[in-house]
Amino acid sequence: MEIGVEQLTVVIDGRTILNRVSLACRPGTVTALVGPSGAGKTTLLNVMGLLLRPTAGRVRVGGTDATGWGSRQRRRFWRDHAAFILQDYGVIEEESVAFNVTMRASLLRGRVAGDPERLRAVLAATGLEGREREPAVRLSGGEKRRLGVARALYKDARVIFADEPTASLDERNRARVIELLVSLARQGRTVVVATHDEAMARAADSLYALQRA
Numbered sequence: 001m002e003i004g005v006e007q008l009t010v011v012i013d014g015r016t017i018l019n020r021v022s023l024a025c026r027p028g029t030v031t032a033l034v035g036p037s038g039a040g041k042t043t044l045l046n047v048m049g050l051l052l053r054p055t056a057g058r059v060r061v062g063g064t065d066a067t068g069w070g071s072r073q074r075r076r077f078w079r080d081h082a083a084f085i086l087q088d089y090g091v092i093e094e095e096s097v098a099f100n101v102t103m104r105a106s107l108l109r110g111r112v113a114g115d116p117e118r119l120r121a122v123l124a125a126t127g128l129e130g131r132e133r134e135p136a137v138r139l140s141g142g143e144k145r146r147l148g149v150a151r152a153l154y155k156d157a158r159v160i161f162a163d164e165p166t167a168s169l170d171e172r173n174r175a176r177v178i179e180l181l182v183s184l185a186r187q188g189r190t191v192v193v194a195t196h197d198e199a200m201a202r203a204a205d206s207l208y209a210l211q212r213a
């Protein structure tokens with residue numbers, strides 16, 4: 001599923017954060033959004049994930065103009081097609097690792113649900129094996145980040161939006177997360193990453209450099 005923006009402008013409180021940005025993120029590739037702190041990487045990622053409405057310009061999802069989508073259409077996109085790895089982790093701290101990974105199924109049932117085999121596989125892939133029952137609050141920052149990656153892997157989404165997915169990780173886990181994101185792209189998914197990490201940027205198929213406005 002291709003995610004594209006055309007002539008995208010975002011103005012917040014009278015300040016232009018993004019000015020006529022156009023880019024297309026294609027299935028089967030990793031696109032890295034790079035640039036200095038405050039350049040608007042997170043803002044662009046949020047607009048592409050339909051979390052934030054642009055001031056002007058268009059957002060395209062799979063060739064359809066999604067700029068004017070209402071909450072029903074956006075919710076359907078988030079539910080069925082998108083996975084987010086967020087900078088503030090986006091975990092429910094009082095719930096277990098297993099609950100957080102299988103979030104959707106577990107929220108629906110009010111207890112840990114989903115496919116245990118798949119859960120084990122994604123925890124192994126993210127170095128969280130054996131941690132299923134631990135409350136997320138007990139994880140370190142880097143472990144929470146990997147939990148976010150595990151959740152995105154578990155969801156099997158067509159589009160993955162990742163905001164600084166390798167921040168606060170040690171070398172080994174950083175390499176592991178980069179490899180996982182690249183392999184998700186190789187499976188035909190669209191991966192969009194906002195990053196300061198040079199190794200992450202080098203692993204991407206295309207780079208989009210933002211400047212501070």
Ligand SMILES: Nc1ncnc2c1ncn2[C@@H]1O[C@H](COP(=O)(O)OP(=O)(O)OP(=O)(O)O)[C@@H](O)[C@H]1O
Pocket residue numbers: 012013017035036037038039040041042043044194196
């Ligand atoms: N909701 C908001 N209200 C006011 N200003 C905002 C808001 N969201 C973003 N900004 C401003 O927009 C600019 C870009 O922020 P953004 O987080 O997108 O940058 P970034 O490139 O991701 O930065 P970093 O690398 O530090 O995460 C910043 O100057 C920020 O202060």
